[in-house]
Amino acid sequence: MSGPSRASTAQPTMARRGGRRHWLGGYFWLLIALLYLPIAILFVFSINANTTLSFPLKGFTLDWYEKLFDTPALLRAVRNSLGVAVWSSLAATGLGAMVAILLSRFDFRGKGALTGLAIMPLIVPYVVLGIALLVLFKAVGVPLSLATVGIAHTIVALPYTTLIVLASLVGFDAQLEEAAMDLGASYPATLRLVVLPIAAPALLSAWVTAFTVSFDEFALALFLAGREPTFPVYLYGQLRFATTLPVLIATAVLLMLSTLTLILVTERIRRR
Amino acid sequence: MILARRAGAPQGARPADPRRRTFWILALPPALGLALFLVAPLLFMAALSFRTDLSGTLLAPFAPTLKHYAQLASTAPFLRSLGLSALTALGVAAAATALAYPLAYYLAFRAGRRAAFYLVLLLVPFWTSYLLRVMAWKLMLGGEGVINSLLMSAGIVDEPIAALLYNRGAVIVTLVYVWIPFAALPILAALGRVDVRLHDAAADLYATPFQQFRRVTLPLSLPGVIAAFLMVFIPTVGEYVTPLLVGGTSGTMYGNIIQDFFTRAANWPYGSALAMVMLVGTVALVAVGLRLVNPRRLLER
Amino acid sequence: MQPWRSRSAVRGSLGLVVVSLMAVACGGGASTAPSSAPTNGITPEPTAEATEVPPDQLTGELTVLDWSGYDAEDFWTDFKGTYPNVELGFEFGISDADIYGKMKGGSAADVFHPYTGWLQFYVDEGLVAEIDTSKLTNWDKVPDSFKAIGQIDGVQYFIPWDWGFSSILYRTDKVTGEVDSWDALLDPAYDGHVSMWDDGPAAVTVSSYIHGYDETAITDDQLADIKAEWTAQAPLNVAYWAAESDLVPLMQSGDAWVAYAWQGAYATLLGEGVPVAYANPTEGRNSWVGVYGISASSPNYDLALKFLDQKLADATSANLPNLYYYGSANGDVMAGITDETLKEAFSIDDPDILETTNFTPNLTAEQRDAWTAMWAEVKASQ
Numbered sequence: 016m017s018g019p020s021r022a023s024t025a026q027p028t029m030a031r032r033g034g035r036r037h038w039l040g041g042y043f044w045l046l047i048a049l050l051y052l053p054i055a056i057l058f059v060f061s062i063n064a065n066t067t068l069s070f071p072l073k074g075f076t077l078d079w080y081e082k083l084f085d086t087p088a089l090l091r092a093v094r095n096s097l098g099v100a101v102w103s104s105l106a107a108t109g110l111g112a113m114v115a116i117l118l119s120r121f122d123f124r125g126k127g128a129l130t131g132l133a134i135m136p137l138i139v140p141y142v143v144l145g146i147a148l149l150v151l152f153k154a155v156g157v158p159l160s161l162a163t164v165g166i167a168h169t170i171v172a173l174p175y176t177t178l179i180v181l182a183s184l185v186g187f188d189a190q191l192e193e194a195a196m197d198l199g200a201s202y203p204a205t206l207r208l209v210v211l212p213i214a215a216p217a218l219l220s221a222w223v224t225a226f227t228v229s230f231d232e233f234a235l236a237l238f239l240a241g242r243e244p245t246f247p248v249y250l251y252g253q254l255r256f257a258t259t260l261p262v263l264i265a266t267a268v269l270l271m272l273s274t275l276t277l278i279l280v281t282e283r284i285r286r287r
Numbered sequence: 288m289i290l291a292r293r294a295g296a297p298q299g300a301r302p303a304d305p306r307r308r309t310f311w312i313l314a315l316p317p318a319l320g321l322a323l324f325l326v327a328p329l330l331f332m333a334a335l336s337f338r339t340d341l342s343g344t345l346l347a348p349f350a351p352t353l354k355h356y357a358q359l360a361s362t363a364p365f366l367r368s369l370g371l372s373a374l375t376a377l378g379v380a381a382a383a384t385a386l387a388y389p390l391a392y393y394l395a396f397r398a399g400r401r402a403a404f405y406l407v408l409l410l411v412p413f414w415t416s417y418l419l420r421v422m423a424w425k426l427m428l429g430g431e432g433v434i435n436s437l438l439m440s441a442g443i444v445d446e447p448i449a450a451l452l453y454n455r456g457a458v459i460v461t462l463v464y465v466w467i468p469f470a471a472l473p474i475l476a477a478l479g480r481v482d483v484r485l486h487d488a489a490a491d492l493y494a495t496p497f498q499q500f501r502r503v504t505l506p507l508s509l510p511g512v513i514a515a516f517l518m519v520f521i522p523t524v525g526e527y528v529t530p531l532l533v534g535g536t537s538g539t540m541y542g543n544i545i546q547d548f549f550t551r552a553a554n555w556p557y558g559s560a561l562a563m564v565m566l567v568g569t570v571a572l573v574a575v576g577l578r579l580v581n582p583r584r585l586l587e588r
Numbered sequence: 589m590q591p592w593r594s595r596s597a598v599r600g601s602l603g604l605v606v607v608s609l610m611a612v613a614c615g616g617g618a619s620t621a622p623s624s625a626p627t628n629g630i631t632p633e634p635t636a637e638a639t640e641v642p643p644d645q646l647t648g649e650l651t652v653l654d655w656s657g658y659d660a661e662d663f664w665t666d667f668k669g670t671y672p673n674v675e676l677g678f679e680f681g682i683s684d685a686d687i688y689g690k691m692k693g694g695s696a697a698d699v700f701h702p703y704t705g706w707l708q709f710y711v712d713e714g715l716v717a718e719i720d721t722s723k724l725t726n727w728d729k730v731p732d733s734f735k736a737i738g739q740i741d742g743v744q745y746f747i748p749w750d751w752g753f754s755s756i757l758y759r760t761d762k763v764t765g766e767v768d769s770w771d772a773l774l775d776p777a778y779d780g781h782v783s784m785w786d787d788g789p790a791a792v793t794v795s796s797y798i799h800g801y802d803e804t805a806i807t808d809d810q811l812a813d814i815k816a817e818w819t820a821q822a823p824l825n826v827a828y829w830a831a832e833s834d835l836v837p838l839m840q841s842g843d844a845w846v847a848y849a850w851q852g853a854y855a856t857l858l859g860e861g862v863p864v865a866y867a868n869p870t871e872g873r874n875s876w877v878g879v880y881g882i883s884a885s886s887p888n889y890d891l892a893l894k895f896l897d898q899k900l901a902d903a904t905s906a907n908l909p910n911l912y913y914y915g916s917a918n919g920d921v922m923a924g925i926t927d928e929t930l931k932e933a934f935s936i937d938d939p940d941i942l943e944t945t946n947f948t949p950n951l952t953a954e955q956r957d958a959w960t961a962m963w964a965e966v967k968a969s970q
């Protein structure tokens with residue numbers, strides 16, 4: 016293959032790749048726009064005096080944000096949700112990674128059963144799981160609390176984390192691991208130094224997914240939270256009497272803006 | 288997927304396998320967690336489905352009955368709803384997976400160092416209450432909402448389009464829209480295993496970009512595609528929140544029926560029977576599906 | 589090495605994790621500690637000989653299983669003022685079935701809040717304790733008819749607290765003429781613009797009003813007719829509603845013209861300036877009453893009784909109509925209402941209104957199961 020002929024075949028390929036680049040990028044940003052559109056609408060209503068979600072707009076105000084910080088119950092609910100989400104997502108990611116490694120690296124008798132059980136929470140209705148856990152916790156004498164919610168959230172996030180990490184580990188070339196072990200590394204060290212770095216991006220995806228599953232989860236929290244509501248439970252309660260809607264919207268928008276700022280800042284730092 | 292220390296030696300034949308301790312360390316926590324917090328509740332649910340009604344102590348022995356299963360078998364609307372929900376879930380999963388693939392591809396091969404940031408950017412909207420986001424969408428899509436007002440004032444339609452909301456179509460579109468970012472994640476994870484040099488090699492061999500995709504990228508990403516499909520399909524069979532919010536009267540799904548028997552009727556036994564049928568049916572469907580898909584693909588490699 | 593898997597990308601993301609962990613750890617220490625079940629509250633002295641601790645020094649914990657939203661301080665302001673050192677915690681339910689299920693499933697709540705129609709089950713299952721009304725200082729403010737609503741087989745198990753009407757709410761600018769019958773909800777003239785409450789027993793109730801059935805003795809044939817009737821009605825709905833916050837936007841946007849509604853939605857829409865009217869059907873409006881009961885397994889009986897007493901007090905009771913457009917069982921409060929919108933919503937100036945109103949009777953477990961199954965089939969048939 017002579018240089019010029021390779022270049023000439025490379026050129027059209029590059030041009031086509033360039034065209035595809037624009038299409039893919041445009042697709043991504045379109046999706047982002049569609050995802051953030053409802054949030055933009057919520058933002059508009061959070062700075063307007065409307066008490067219901069309807070037009071026309073009634074005038075600019077920052078009252079709702081003020082009221083937000085004056086409502087300790089609301090702030091506590093948000094903190095509860097954050098706590099439950101962080102711990103349950105970490106647990107779910109850890110357990111999901113374990114299951115993924117087991118399923119992709121080992122052969123054992125209960126493999127089908129483990130696979131089925133790890134995926135099963137996807138098909139169990141949350142209301143059934145919530146009731147069953149309520150009855151079982153009570154029978155054993157475990158009091159309801161944010162910890163019991165966290166346990167339930169870990170279980171229901173497990174299928175997501177397992178599937179995501181598994182997708183990155185399946186069929187992975189065993190040679191790297193075998194080479195490491197031949198060089199004297201123990202299997203745990205092999206996992207730590209060879210497998211996990213490869214799976215790290217998938218672990219991040221899994222963690223964010225598990226966090227998302229937990230943070231907006233309502234049905235299980237309603238059953239298992241005891242006296243400390245999470246934010247979705249609190250929000251649903253306030254919706255009952257529509258007059259408190261604007262403060263809730265302001266809370267949601269504020270959470271969103273803080274999170275966006277956080278990740279933008281992180282990205283800025285990373286780029287340096 | 289057998290990983291043996293020496294090729295051809297099954298793991299069980301070597302009791303001195305140095306990975307055995309690791310195996311148990313990895314296996315015990317998930318097994319314990321699942322046994323306590325998933326299997327036990329499932330057994331409770333199964334037991335409930337054979338209970339006549341809710342009267343009496345819940346954890347005491349009772350005389351089992353098949354009456355709920357019999358009643359379900361003779362209630363055509365419920366069975367029809369189950370079938371329809373399964374079909375809807377198949378459609379949603381197929382659409383979401385297909386639409387998520389370009390997204391995953393972009394993140395894997397085009398986004399460069401920004402990929403993690405873009406990924407989080409995609410998922411962060413889901414930390415805002417789903418309820419509130421759907422309320423905002425309903426404002427846009429309702430009979431006197433923004434879209435209809437624009438269409439009417441532009442003269443494109445004479446009457447507001449009622450079909451944008453409160454029907455099965457709205458449920459399907461909403462579900463696909465909501466699932467796309469999540470479906471992209473397993474595909475992305477699988478694409479992460481594709482070495483870019485394989486693309487270059489394919490180009491060197493005069494493969495068109497499409498051939499390169501079909502022969503190199505797609506097969507390697509297939510586990511991720513399957514994972515994504517399952518991740519969307521399975522929970523969508525029992526979905527109830529979205530039908531409740533945007534389905535109106537014609538868009539209800541099987542999950543709504545189960546939900547209602549628990550939260551509107553306090554009829555846990557019947558609700559459990561409905562849930563058991565959905566569970567067994569979905570597991571069977573997935574098992575059959577995987578059997579059909581996997582052997583062929585694995586052989587091809 | 590794939591660029592997007594670069595170490596710095598992963599590091600940046602891990603940084604995000606660490607920061608959020610720190611934020612939560614710093615701010616959320618107390619909130620992530622498990623709260624203990626209130627079984628170690630004050631041990632009650634069942635005999636009336638306890639040395640009375642002054643109210644402002646009384647300590648303890650009480651858990652209330654209530655509907656989402658009822659934890660607002662407006663609804664227990666008297667209790668908070670009188671017993672400032674008692675800790676009140678709330679567990680939430682989203683429906684009567686949910687609350688019943690939680691009490692059955694083992695909720696540790698001391699006090700719970702069901703509505704008429706669902707009271708028999710608690711008594712049958714031994715979940716509720718008898719109320720010692722002699723200890724309620726505000727009991728005399730409750731009209732006798734309301735007191736009777738909390739009695740099952742002559743025993744006072746429940747305290748009435750909030751109440752309201754169900755009737756037909758309609759847009760006067762979309763509906764010609766006056767709506768004066770429950771059958772407006774089934775009228776094909778409003779195709780695509782009706783909104784019915786998502787509740788089987790309510791559907792049975794409406795049908796029994798229209799056709800003159802005896803609600804306490806619906807036969808299987810009548811139930812089959814009711815099912816057919818509502819199956820035909822279902823396409824007339826733009827959507828069912830489950831909570832008033834579903835219904836208000838539907839009526840405000842004009843998607844719904846005619847709806848089964850409680851008076852709270854009526855008052856809210858009036859306040860928003862939407863042209864609506866609340867019907868007085870010839871068959872009579874429906875009325876429901878919310879009651880509080882003490883759990884039979886509660887170790888805090890006396891404290892719970894004090895809570896119920898304070899619920900009936902004037903300030904708390906007045907918040908119901910004034911802030912939330914619900915009726916109060918405190919007769920003095922209702923008599924003192926002056927706001928025109930409220931008087932309109934509660935038909936306070938109509939002395940015959942309570943005569944023509946049909947109060948929801950209590951269901952048996954068989955009726956509950958049959959009627960809810962019927963409704964589930966109606967919805968699944970679409």
